[in-house]
Amino acid sequence: MSNNRADILAAARDVLTRHSLADLTMRRLATEVGVRPNALYWHFPNKQTLLAALADDILTDIAEPAPDLRWDERLEALATGMRTALLAVPDSAEVVSSSWASALSGRAVADDVASAAALGGLDEHGARAVATAICQLVIGLTIEEQTRAQMERLRVIEPSDRDFDEEFTGALAVIIDGARSRARVAGHL
Template sequence: MAPRGHSADDVARAALRILDDHGLPDLTMRRLATALEVQPSALYWHFPNKQTLLAELSDRIVGRTASGVPTDLRTEAFSLRDALLAYRDGAEVVSSTLALGLGSTLAHDRLTAAVVHDGFDAGTARRGATTVLHYVLGFVWHEQQRMLYDSVGARDMEASGLESDDFAFGLDLIAAGLRARGRV
């Protein structure tokens, strides 16, 4: 029988709030249980371990990109970036989940469909999508680290070094490389 009053959705929503308010290092099962006013053991009814919970959070973060209609690579990459930036440490949560082979493959699948949509074969699309996924995760992780440092006064926001169009520039380089490879 499930813990009274809390569904898996309740647990995941509370975990996302803690992630946003305190960051990944402070998203503990104990803190989550306290927020839900249950014993930590009650959480394991819905999620057998923290990695499974993080996989659910990753799926929810990436799920923000799902429009149902395949679009071009640039649109998908920007959509993924926006989804990751919507949650504190979003890139780290998604990246760690992917590294463990947990959670859905939605981000990669959408990027692959976008590369196919741009006229490439399935093999090139899969490899190109992997490259773009790693680029987006790395770029956003870096952005989120800088935002954290800026928020605690560790860095001068004026001297951040990241321009708003740097993401687009890097993405355009990858797309140009794909197009050039297609002509070889």
């Protein structure tokens, strides 16, 4: 019956986990938390604000890379950590994409990835480009995987033996090779 911000975000995660993003309405969420919609709007003026807070909350779970990693290993750790955090909450990749679109969410992960690339000697433009390639690989592929999982759960399609982890690892390695070739040009490798 509590209705603080953390409880609302926990209930939102729960709706995604037990149902789907399509089921995450302000009305439904209020019912789950056990309050009237008004109480929800006090914390989150609209759904976009709620989704942005939920995205930040989910991305907070990204494990901090070990401090002794080299910059390119750090890129890999951040990308893998982001994917792991998203895979823990169904439909979360779409929530994060939406929150980046609205710009109501912080872009802490993208900043962290860009900072790691900058440690390799890439200039700001190059470091941002690496962050975009990595973040959109994580988001794009995870949206596809989570959509597939929902379809399988609803028995719209048959399970497949598609290995998303392998697709992710392979594509990430290409992007990091691209970052390394930039670092080489910058004299850092």
